[in-house]
Amino acid sequence: MTPRSDRPVALFVLRSCALGTITILVLIVAFVVGESVDVLRNAGLSRLWTDPTWHPASKTNPTFGAVPMIVGTLFATAGAVVVALPLGLLCAVFVNYHATHTLRRLVNGVIELLAGIPSVVYGLWGLTTLVPIIAMIRGPGTSLLAGILVLALMILPTIVLLIDQALREQPAELALSAAALGLSKSRIIWSVLVPSAWRSIGTASLLATARALGETMAVLLVCGNAIKTPTSLFDSVRTLTANIALEMAYAMDTHRSALFASGLLLLGLVGLLIAGIELLERRVRT
């Protein structure tokens, strides 16, 4: 590699880019915090989960109980990961160890295509196809279940691509030495190769979780958006993201500030996930 001092211009450009990215990120966080200050100072973040109801626009007695939406968000996200992770793992194992070359390329192509579809299209598909099917089982159709399934489909490509890559990066000798011990093919895959990739699988699930947590358009279209803590998969739910998208247009003053505070909560959750990924990655290196 060329020593640093030889390339001052390139170095300057790279540094500025990095610095610029960090600055933008800090500004965004600062903006969100700044917009939430009103509600944070007058009410406190904890009222998001201590207040009984969500009436942030009330002039006399505004309440900020976001528990139904927090629960909706967590259930939709967790449900999507629970559905998509096993499917994604099976799919990645299949393309890596069982598919012929052509089939593998076909599956990879389809998955990359899936990753590129805009989320609103997933939402429309869910609304016109999935929701009526769910409604046949139990109304109203727009439900937590619809949200989970649409989200699962959306995060599936991410999971498959990341796990596929992790499996492909396993050293060839690992599979050979396992085979030389007389292990069967399925034993080699499930007891040696997949466990050796568990950290990457963990990273894949955390990234997918972050993606599902932040998804807005698709869940807004298929979840029904009732502010009510769901008691079954068929109940209508509203997620925090959907709530922000629905109310921001007309929210004012404290209401607006409360929406930013719920955004701050989401930001915090994503931050936790990123910290989890960082922790996993750090343990890979040691």
Add this chain to the structure above:
Amino acid sequence: MNSCADDCPCAAMTTEKLTLHYGATAAFRDVSLEIPRCEITALIGPSGCGKTSFLSSLNRLTDLVPSCRVTGRITLGDLEVLAPDTNVVALRRRIGMIFQKPNPFAFSIAKNFALPLREHGVREHAEIEQRTEAALRDVGLWDEVRDRLRRSARTLSGGQQQRLCLARALALEPEVLLLDEPCSALDPISSAKVEDHLQSLKGRFTVVIVTHNLAQARRIADRVVFFWADESGGRVVESGPVDALFEDAIDPLTQAYVRGQHG
């Protein structure tokens, strides 16, 4: 030279006109060899002449390489190794293999043994423990790891890892051991330890070892096979008892190679 008893379980191998191709290129051609039971056969020769390929064709590990095609005949005792109906999983239980780079699985030392033992039908916990201990004692690793069997095998040093891999293969009680440059990634002391243990196992297994270290071949082998590669791929130039090959080789190529003049 056959030092072992008649009831010794180890088996002889033979190859006849064995040829291996990667795609359209031959890695070696027409290798016909006798690998006598209970002896150590060393494969020597310059890089790229097909020694690793030859070794992995013996336990049909080459099945896992997509472009690889093996023709000819291999026998293990009475078994036709290349026959399509041969059970390769059972075959590989009879033929253990150690690679150049130690490759323990990324879980605990104990589980490195339990996994293959269970796969081969050893269910009893006590028997798994007992065979693990016996194998670890065989390679002189027991005292070093007895207190840390639950720790990850990857935390061991390179030399310890290689002895662990040897022990893991031994625990399955194979009849033949294939070793592909088992000492080349190790420091001289670890290397000497592994070599010592190979020697102490002499007479209990049929051993085929690839080595670039001619002195090592001379110290431990009963027979030596000299591979050489030219434009048409690898071939066996000469093979025979260790002293004959090192002292009065017939072929000029062999004479030059064992004197260290090329390769």
